[in-house]
Amino acid sequence: MSSKPQRVEVVLETLLDSIALAEEVGVRLAEAAGFGEDDQYKIGLAVHEGVMNAFQYGNEQKREKKIHVIFELAHDKMVIHVTDQGTGFRLEDVPDPCKDENMLVDSGRGVLLMKAFMDEFSVLAGQGGGAEVIMAKRYRAPAGSPAM
Amino acid sequence: MSSKPQRVEVVLETLLDSIALAEEVGVRLAEAAGFGEDDQYKIGLAVHEGVMNAFQYGNEQKREKKIHVIFELAHDKMVIHVTDQGTGFRLEDVPDPCKDENMLVDSGRGVLLMKAFMDEFSVLAGQGGGAEVIMAKRYRAPAGSPAM
Amino acid sequence: MSLKASSREIGGVTVIDLDGRITLGDGSALLRDLIHENLDHGRKKLLLNLAGVSYLDSTGLGELVSGYRYAKSQGGELKLLNLSKKVSDLLQITKLYAVFDIHNDETQAVMSF
Amino acid sequence: MSLKASSREIGGVTVIDLDGRITLGDGSALLRDLIHENLDHGRKKLLLNLAGVSYLDSTGLGELVSGYRYAKSQGGELKLLNLSKKVSDLLQITKLYAVFDIHNDETQAVMSF
Numbered sequence: 001m002s003s004k005p006q007r008v009e010v011v012l013e014t015l016l017d018s019i020a021l022a023e024e025v026g027v028r029l030a031e032a033a034g035f036g037e038d039d040q041y042k043i044g045l046a047v048h049e050g051v052m053n054a055f056q057y058g059n060e061q062k063r064e065k066k067i068h069v070i071f072e073l074a075h076d077k078m079v080i081h082v083t084d085q086g087t088g089f090r091l092e093d094v095p096d097p098c099k100d101e102n103m104l105v106d107s108g109r110g111v112l113l114m115k116a117f118m119d120e121f122s123v124l125a126g127q128g129g130g131a132e133v134i135m136a137k138r139y140r141a142p143a144g145s146p147a148m
Numbered sequence: 149m150s151s152k153p154q155r156v157e158v159v160l161e162t163l164l165d166s167i168a169l170a171e172e173v174g175v176r177l178a179e180a181a182g183f184g185e186d187d188q189y190k191i192g193l194a195v196h197e198g199v200m201n202a203f204q205y206g207n208e209q210k211r212e213k214k215i216h217v218i219f220e221l222a223h224d225k226m227v228i229h230v231t232d233q234g235t236g237f238r239l240e241d242v243p244d245p246c247k248d249e250n251m252l253v254d255s256g257r258g259v260l261l262m263k264a265f266m267d268e269f270s271v272l273a274g275q276g277g278g279a280e281v282i283m284a285k286r287y288r289a290p291a292g293s294p295a296m
Numbered sequence: 297m298s299l300k301a302s303s304r305e306i307g308g309v310t311v312i313d314l315d316g317r318i319t320l321g322d323g324s325a326l327l328r329d330l331i332h333e334n335l336d337h338g339r340k341k342l343l344l345n346l347a348g349v350s351y352l353d354s355t356g357l358g359e360l361v362s363g364y365r366y367a368k369s370q371g372g373e374l375k376l377l378n379l380s381k382k383v384s385d386l387l388q389i390t391k392l393y394a395v396f397d398i399h400n401d402e403t404q405a406v407m408s409f
Numbered sequence: 410m411s412l413k414a415s416s417r418e419i420g421g422v423t424v425i426d427l428d429g430r431i432t433l434g435d436g437s438a439l440l441r442d443l444i445h446e447n448l449d450h451g452r453k454k455l456l457l458n459l460a461g462v463s464y465l466d467s468t469g470l471g472e473l474v475s476g477y478r479y480a481k482s483q484g485g486e487l488k489l490l491n492l493s494k495k496v497s498d499l500l501q502i503t504k505l506y507a508v509f510d511i512h513n514d515e516t517q518a519v520m521s522f
């Protein structure tokens with residue numbers, strides 16, 4: 001019997017606590033999807049970074065703006081959308097924090113971590129003009145078995 | 149600095165796992181709102197019962213139907229709305245499971261528990277015609293201090 | 297964390313030790329099967345040890361009631377042992393406390409059949 | 410579970426033992442204050458013991474980098490001790506592993522200043 005949620009939507013206010021809350025729901029669903037502990041942590045941290053950016057940059061800490069998080073358990077991967085009500089951004093404009101001249105700046109590592117911890121990562125313009133970060137992690141097929 | 153979420157919306161599919169997931173979010177927010185462990189459990193169980201009814205009776209286990217849960221941290225109480233896409237029900241039609249003739253029936257105790265564990269409980273017709281269960285629990289003022 | 301169950305026989309009474317949650321989809325079906333299986337095999341004195349049951353929902357309560365009824369219908373008896381505070385409160389609220397024969401001491405519970 | 414910190418002096422080095430999470434709003438501000446306070450009071454050899462730090466986000470990483478920079482600017486040094494697997498992985502991914510002087514042995518770390 002498959003009783004895994006296929007799609008969970010969470011709408012949050014622009015508040016610090018929303019970051020941890022979204023992360024916890026993400027970890028919970030990653031577990032339900034069959035991801036191991038290490039992947040659960042990685043998915044959780046990616047959600048954390050995505051929602052933190054929506055909080056800081058997208059919605060500029062304006063409490064009344066919403067952060068919209070959608071978790072989808074597709075047949076081959078878990079897909080996460082984080083949408084804010086800001087003005088969006090383009091991935092090309094984010095400086096590479098691993099370049100020598102950027103090594104010592106405080107910021108720029110959130111996108112890097114999301115890319116490193118997830119298999120897919122992209123940024124779209126959301127419906128309301130804000131950023132929509134879409135990231136996905138594929139299920140790991142246990143050795144010798146067909147993909148789940 | 150108050151960083152408690154004031155409003156969290158969760159949209160779930162009609163699946164068994166959605167019951168526990170909604171309950172966990174409810175407990176998490178009850179904790180953020182400052183409720184003690186016993187009240188967290190009671191709020192969690194009330195959410196559990198409300199979502200379970202949406203799953204069973206409202207949406208009749210039809211996966212594609214949605215269960216909409218809204219958590220609001222108002223200034224004096226935590227308010228929870230559970231809305232389904234069924235045909236609704238009236239509280240007057242629910243038999244009292246504590247009556248002698250109903251003592252040994254299997255069902256009818258969900259509403260009783262929600263009423264017992266929360267301070268307010270009512271059922272409305274939701275926007276789409278389904279049931280909207282609204283329940284609330286007041287914050288406990290620590291002895292000698294003004295209500296939070 | 298779902299439900300774990302194991303059975304023992306003491307003086308003609310079947311003690312079923314339950315550990316975990318009894319909720320819809322997470323224990324309630326197992327509990328029903330266990331109760332029916334025992335009664336259908338002629339083990340008519342059932343004592344449910346709920347010491348390890350920390351969480352019960354209305355489905356779980358309904359399953360207890362239904363087991364109680366089925367036992368009676370088969371000429372047997374179903375009693376409860378070692379309720380946690382939470383479970384005891386749930387039985388009080390639903391007035392089921394007055395329906396069940398509830399014990400805190402296993403030996404006395406076994407002798408009560 | 411937020412961040413707990415306590416400081417010790419060993420051979421002229423200030424060892425700051427950190428325990429908990431270093432994330433936005435949950436430890437990162439405390440860490441910054443601690444680093445600045447020590448440097449501003451002339452304690453210029455700082456060794457952050459991260460043994461108890463199980464979770465770090467990009468804000469926490471930024472705080473480490475900013476502390477490192479501030480120490481340098483004050484003629485001091487900030488080094489890291491006892492990285493957990495998770496923290497070590499984060500420093501690898503962000504290439505910060507090559508920036509920091511990282512130790513696994515406290516005595517050797519203290520002597521390295």
Ligand SMILES: Nc1ncnc2c1ncn2[C@@H]1O[C@H](COP(=O)(O)OP(=O)(O)O)[C@@H](O)[C@H]1O
Nearest residue numbers: 053054057058088089094107108109110111131
């Ligand atoms: N949701 C967003 N809305 C607008 N800009 C964003 C958003 N997310 C990220 N950015 C931009 O991308 C940059 C890099 O983000 P990130 O890699 O997370 O690093 P950091 O948060 O440490 O700056 C940010 O500085 C910001 O300019």
Ligand SMILES: Nc1ncnc2c1ncn2[C@@H]1O[C@H](COP(=O)(O)OP(=O)(O)O)[C@@H](O)[C@H]1O
Nearest residue numbers: 201202205206236237242255256257258259279
């Ligand atoms: N969301 C709902 N939609 C339609 N009917 C409902 C809903 N929730 C409850 N009911 C009705 O109310 C009755 C009592 O529910 P409840 O007290 O939870 O007990 P139980 O679930 O054990 O039957 C149900 O049997 C059902 O007829």
